[in-house]
Amino acid sequence: RFEVYYPNHVFRLTLLVHRVQMYGSAGLSSSLPPPINAASAEAWDDGEGDSKETSVLFDPDLPELPKAENGSMVTVLQVSNTMIGSGIFAFPSILAKCGVLLTTVLTLGFGSIVVGSMLMLVTAGKQVGVMDFSLLVQKVLGHRARQLSDFCIFAGCCGALMSYVNVIGSLGSLFMGQCFPQQDLWINTYTGFMIAFTILFCLPFGMLRSYGELAIISGLSAFFIACTLVFVANSEAVHSGGGRYPLRLWPTNGQDVFGSLGGIAYATSCQYVVFESRQSMIKAKRPYFPACLWAATMLGCTYLLTMATLGYTLFGPGVSSDVMLSFDQKNWKSLVGYFFVVMHLLFYIPNDFIIMRHYLFKVWGLNVRQMPTFQYVTATVLLFAIPVTIMASIPKEDVAGSFALLLNLTGSLPSGLNGFLIPGVIGCILFSDDENLRKMYYFALLTAAIGVILTFLVSGLEVVQFIEACQSPGGCSSY
Secondary structure, X not given: OHHHHHHHHHHHHHHHHHHHHHHHOOHHHOXXXXXXXXXXXXXXXXXXXXXXXXXXXXXXXXXXXXXXXEOHHHHHHHHXXXXXXXXXXXXXXXXXXXXXXXXXXXXXXXXXXXXXXXHXXXXXXXXXXXXXXXXXXXXXXXXHHHHHHHHHHHHHHHHHHHHHHHHHHHHHHHHHHHHOOOOOOHHHOHHHHHHHHHHHHHHHHHOOOOHHHHHHHHHHHHHHHHHHHHHHHXXXXXXXXXXXXXXXXXXXXXXXXXXXXXXXXXXXXXXHHHHHHHHOEOHHHHHHHHHHHHHHHHHHHHHHHHHHHHHHHHHHHHOOOOHHHHOOOOOOOHHHHHHHHHHHHHHHHHHHHHHHHHHHHHOOOOOHHHOOHHHHHHHHHHHHHHHHHHHHOOXXXXXXXXXXXXXXXXXXXXXXXXXXXXXXXXXXXXXXXOHHHHHHHHHHHHHXXXXXXHHHHHHHHHHHHHHHHHHOXXXXXXX
């Protein structure tokens, strides 16, 4: 009995200590104390710890936590870059529907709510002793809520990746067609360029395990989006109509404004990276984390509104949901803009892919940083194939409509749930009885209400509008 029972007892005690370190306070890189009793640690993983520790998907010799090596400027750059993505290319279309005044108010308003909700999550994490988004959801809302949240973040990032490869395939094929007009090459096609270049450029960077390791790649992505803005600002000669359109001040109709909320939410929300970005900061720099979030959001909103203004004045009310598709495809000068956009997204895709993979494995309580190399590489390749395969199967004539639907649904469904509804509910539960946090409680109510609107109302409207567009003479691209 001693030979059988004693090793098992010691093993379970070792696992309990390990789970307290991993799930309590993000280990030694956090300034928070770990949970003080075994029951709370057991409740946080609901028995998933044992299966994880004995799983072929777990290697205890690999680090649990990201390296704390980023400074303030790197954090600002990385968070702002996470906001931008491909949503920036839809902003001229949003301005065409909402008008410049309302677009500005909504963008800055959503950006402010995003920062407030991220700081609210950090406060909530400190209160319950969990500096991890998934485990905070589990501690406050339960095990099933955490699994739903993790899966929705995975689905949202997957939708975002599909929109990125959509743009790469669309613009890349136009670029290759202009460079090699006489060559009937597979790589000149929408599908061929998308598959070849995403695998060649993005998959190697996707092998990085942590969000915080993307600093250099984020810098390159931000550089190419700045180049794109300069290109659009100086592209009056590229536009075949000549001249620029005056800005639309007021929205076209209420339905278009309501439908645009998903795209704005998508372009500004990044709450699910708040703990990863904080843990990746040098510990001495973490007191400046709130200031970094505000600076990153203002920088991101500046990018978005600049593209909205420049794109609309260039193409007017008829601007495409992806502004780059509005350029004259037969003009060789458009190739410069296509090149900048494709390079921006090729360096950006690893950002959302790493987040997508991180939360998918959290659905099963697994830490992707501790996955053995062979299983890790295999899972990475298979996951990377999902968005590329889906978008490669969409007919070229439906690309523009599919791009707009993906952006809007990615904003209204997963972003609405994880960026607004869940943080708002967590704040309402934790801060309702604390008089010192009364203002944060009211802010949590506002955040949760926005989450309800985005998750249930806006997403339903967008699907109905897309179906109506597909049944119209203009086809799905008219959406």
